[in-house]
Amino acid sequence: MPAHATATQFNTLLSQLGDASCIDASALARFDTSTLALLLEARRRARHRAEPFRVTNAPPRLLALARLHGVEALLFAEPPI
Template sequence: MSPLKLPATLLHDQADDCLATWVAQLPPDLPPAVVLDASGLSEFDSSALAVLLGLRRVLTQKGSVLRVDGMTPRLSELASLYGVMDLLQPA
């Protein structure tokens, strides 16, 4: 499975559609870890975190884990501020 990619812009208005699109694209046989490339994300609000956590929840229910690669400093800072960094970047 090729990595999922965050769009350049992910604001509240796009959040539900973004998550629904990813969930619809998931293959029935998931790999142990699904990679999401966050490096292209440049304009976002806290809804981006909600999308990532929603995808993480869906993958966990299906027996897989989410691995977020390329988190920008700003996205990492927001995740830390909201206390969810450990959920998105487990040790």
């Protein structure tokens, strides 16, 4: 997702995620904090449905960005069984 995505782009991407409770991030080559916001919203929606949520195969730079913003455990930790 390009930097500074508009609200419309954000909502379009979020609708494409649908009701995903596990997102494979291996294809992410370009991302920024708006990507984290999108993933956090997907997590919020999964939790609203009482489903676990996690992101798998995240590139090291995405992990570092999440760590920098203090959301690494929210997105990349193994969900409770």
